[in-house]
Amino acid sequence: MLCTLTLSVHVSSPKPISKLESNCTLDPQVFFHSDRTQATVDLSPGHMFDKDFELFVFYQDTHQPSAIVEAGVTTALPGSLMRDPVVMMSLYPEFPEEVMSSLASRGEFIFLIDRSGSMGSMMHHEKGAQIRIESAKDTLLLLLKSLPMGCYFNIYGFGSRFESFFPLSVEYNQDTMDQALKKVKEMQADMGGTEILQPLKHIYNLRYHPDHPRQLFVFTDGQVGNTKEVLDLVKSHAHSHRCFSFGIGEGASAALITGMAREGSGHAQFITDTDRMQPKVMQSLRFALQPAVVNISVDWTLPDGVTVDTLSPPINVLFQGQRTLIYAQLKGESSGGSEGTVTVKYSLKDQPVTNQLHFCLRPTEETGLSIHRLAARTLIRSLEQEERSGAADVEGIRSRMVELSVQAGVSSVHTAFIAVNKDSRQTVKGPLKQRRVPTRGSQWQILQGSGFNSMSSFSFLAQGMLYGAIPVAQTAQSRAFGSFMSSPVAQSAQSLAFGSFNSSAASQSAQSLAFGSFNSSAAAQPAESMTFGSFNAPLFGWLPVQAAPEPQKDPLLQLVSLQKASGCWDLDATLADVFGKTEDELTNQKPAQVDGSVWATLLALIWLYGCKIEQQVEWQFVAMKAASWIGSQKVGDLSQCVCVGNVLLGCQVTKETLGI
Template sequence: MVQLCGLLTLQRKPVPLKSISVSVSIYEFVAGVSATLNYENEEEVPLEAIFVFPMDEDSAVYSFEALVDGTKIVAELQDKMKARTNYKNAISQGHQAFLLEEDSSSRDVFSCNVGNLQPGSKAAVTLKYVQELPLETDGALRFVLPAVLNPRYKFSGSPVDSCLDVKTPIVPVEDLPYTLSMVATIDSQHGIEKVQSNCPLSPTEYLGEDKTSAQVSLAAGHKFDRDVELLIYYSEVHTPRVVLEMGMPNVKPGHLMGDPTAMVSFYPNIPEDQTSNTCGEFIFLMDRSGSMQSPMNSQDRSQLRIQAAKETLILLLKSLPIGCHFNIYGFGSSYEACFPESVKYTQQTMEEALGRVKLMQADLGGTEILAPLQDIYRRPSIPGHPLQLFVFTDGEVTDTFSVIKEVGINRQKHRCFSFGIGEGASTSLIKGIARASGGTSEFITGKDRMQSKALRTLKHSLQPVVENVSLSWHLPPHLSAEMLSPEQTVIFRGQRLIIYAQLTGKMPAAETTGEVRLKYTLQGKTFEDKVTFPLQPKPDANLPIHRLAAKSLLQTKDMGLRETPASDKKDALNLSLESGVISSFTAFIAINKELNKPVQGPLTHRNIPRPIVLGASAPLKLRCKAAVPMALGSYSTPAFQPIMEAVSVEDDIAYDTCDIDDFSFCGVTTYKDHHSPGSVENHLVQLIYHQNANGSWDLNEDLAKVLGMSLKEITAAHPAELVDSSGWATILAVIWLHGNGKDFKCEWELLERKAVAWMRVYAGCTMPLIVKAAITFLKSSVDPAIFTY
């Protein structure tokens, strides 16, 4: 755990890491990245420098090399234990050595050791990796260069050999002694519409008239205060594609790296079912650790993570269908449940839950998610109500593989939908638990609204299950496809599907084509997508498709040094060594044997500092982490003991309390954009909060404030002969949503649908007359047809 002594404000020794330069090459859905760490020893003694840094867990790291004073040293991928031994031996013998390894507890943290860097010597250490780019709802491809590594909460049972155990100095962003530069080249045969970023970029430079190639670069002076994110918009992004890549020429056929490998991309056009399921057990697992008190990002006026999560939870509760069951857990070093067991969704239970949400704070200490998960899984399932688990966390834990394993063991009884909140959330945890259960994962950073992503996911969980998913290949004789990706059992509407396959056998000499078809059944109807592609594999020296296929396989077998079953360890190790893609069981080791200078005593160690991004200016203070008083139906982990300690950034960031503009209607802080004081957004949150569980609204002062009218005016216009006050209020609320909240439709669509369904049953044949009266009263141009579905 990082103690107060790890917080440095002044650097008394030169830091050997001077800069990080990154080159990104994006072609369609695949990004190839080359990152170079530039070191220089300005001291008079030889050094060993250790740098710990983040990386997206989907990255397939396949190359590591060093250029030392003009001499190039290429690393070899070895068994991790062997590599560590060889590194230590090389250093002790006076050689120069470099070690790159994945953290033992998480796939998204790496460490780089530079050993025996001589006085005055310079070293450029380069690592290369490839990764798939996820597709956002608006059609953007999202590339993220992780720059923020949050401290990971460590508890008594945490692994002891994590690279995060290194007492890495932490400094404020403005004092960080090294810089970051990045250049990205983007290519797409369908054309590039635009490139956006959360960081200042140079103007986009198109390299051709047809806009199929573009280049952007990070503006000078970037600080490590946020991950670097690119949103890339292509002209056609939903078209099915097959990329066929030639294998290595010196590898025998029949091996993964020797045969051609195909990357198949589908975007199934699954029809939306307007009559969403009303069954289901929805459990919301909310991170209430101290780090949730951090802002969403480093920008001014950024909303606190816990407040954004509370608003989102309220919206989800309001959007649940009548007839389902639900519960809410809050977790930190201990955990609490809103109800002793999941309850039926009614007006009473919804109001009780909202009262609990109103009081939620980031006050439960560290981040221990395993215990509440185990508690949820131990409970008996509710017949006819499949479990849907929603996890909201900033993901700063050290037992990542244990958590993913627990979710995977219980994958038959539930689906897990995970949300990474704020900069630096663990991609390994967030993506891992979703993948292990057939769910989906989302990351909310920058200006993203958590609400829209959470509601989209809720819509997924309410849709009927897609069944009988199958993939079939139609290839020439003597050629077959062997699946490398895990069998797909779940497809969600609006989700891209990527599959890898190895083509074995004899490739046709003449130009010919192959075909791959995706079939699935939805509510008894069969759907089929297909794509035809030329059987002419393209050569690529970096073999990105092969590396990604190997990474996809590794993610199914490699669950960390301690959690991987013995039956899979050998397969994972062999696959890693064969493909050259790093894993939990391997590490890159490079030794410069030309440098053979006797070491005079132990090397001087220099741990490269990391930035403290969130709460850097907030004073740390002592607090007693005594057991939190438990409410009814709450539980605490046995290992949770009262202890007096310095509050550290990964445990419980301590902020001086300040007055935050608070909408007192529910105790939830709503973020007001300073450009437009957020009237629409805040009125929307108010309207949502006051909706009843059955979808209706009551006619009262709260509704009048949203409509911008007096209650007297609204009551006077009420056609009492057609409908009572609740029906009148509900019609007015729905019209207001369509007339004023169009930009947030994805957030209120489910609760609006619930309201319209209630009105159709409640008003019957008088509905058209009520709607006409309401539109006339509000002087609205909303189409009355919104009430017809």
């Protein structure tokens, strides 16, 4: 069977488009208007189905705030979200360079690492997956090498108990970095359960450095039974730190991870499926190195007769490099004016900043209600958080959530999608059936593999195209299609028709057992699972097998591990090995005007930019330290050195690219 894909994308934007790019081959893009707000692009013929199609849109004036107003549905209930216009405002701030660089060597960085037993599980179930604690150790290596000289740091491990590398945070230098890296290598997932409250209390009770703002990084793959108490604790110390949280795997608590970042004015990240931990953590480090934005306010100025109902939660954090969206519902009708104004104010390093945006109240052309649905999703998530926090009117909040979900077609913890026959508008009933669809190529091999969770979105789309789908309040009827999971990546009811794959410690549902299951967690499997073909090795004894080959070391991590705290490298055999050279080859090519460390550091920079540019987000701070160190050595003209280094390593990198 021959499969072909034809794809044409039309992009409409309120601000000028700079260019469109893709990881796949595209035909030349076409712009429809001189203001470059609309463009179309086609996928070139011959797509090989060997990777997902990704389209990247680049805008002009990226850091300027923008707003777009979307018309509602005239048939919706008066006063409802779907009836009134909705405005979406986008903030993407850019801070002055002098402010960004002034705090480069300041800060106290505390890394709190989950060392419970579940951290001994695999990151995912694909071939070559890394153990979670090992990935965390590699991440700590990158973090420790990326910290600026003169800051303070400490590392904690927690489980049923907790321990720290140092009694108090220590100044970052070569000696303390070496001590920490030695302890990182010894870390294991050997500390029992997941108890995070006590280590947090201990950290918050320690004296903090006023001149070194505290940045707390929390890594966990589990859940806790006292989430509200933990979040209240983080909130009560929000004045003294920022909290950056990371949920590892599908079992991490979304309420805990997002809540800690929200209450701690930080940023939350989830590492799921085949995501790599390092890029996401280094992005958060980039945020942590930025100065804190405080006293954020948003004010609306609208014509007489028009009022605004803000749907987004109050903004308590802004980062350069992160977009912030504000949704608001516009009520009433203007008595004459056609323009509104929104003003955002905040303080950055004690300096007041004001951003003011004028926008047209006239709604844009038909956009498919996408902005309304995004606004509804934002409001639903806020209501879910309000419910979890123990609000008084729980029933009223639930009723409001269900109403919004059904009207907007956006799921919530109290609703689910079910299959509906498009012609009869009747719910599809009957037993679940599994159907094998013959396919070719690697694109759809997931249907025949073991990672069912990662295909839930595909199975939902398949059911949706066959029957259509509507959200309803979860009832016994909807539960007939399977259980509803409120995890960050919730499975749809339809996805259970294909079975499920669960690597968390929680027991699997009856629906997943009906098709056989494999649970890789440390928790014991329920006895029922044995009747469906699950394999529990301890019952049968271990069979002798050939030992797995030693995993190859990542050259990037090898290079990073050799860097000194100051940012330089030594010219030796271990560095030459990373480049696939001998120490003599590196030494013999060294220009006479530079010493060994400068030459080694220059080669490391050339190799990073020439051979690992696709992983730049991971080594960007390592490279910045290296370039800064070279600049401090007051070496003469380095242009010839860069040319020699390029020839030696087979690269084509310019001196300007290296930042030296």
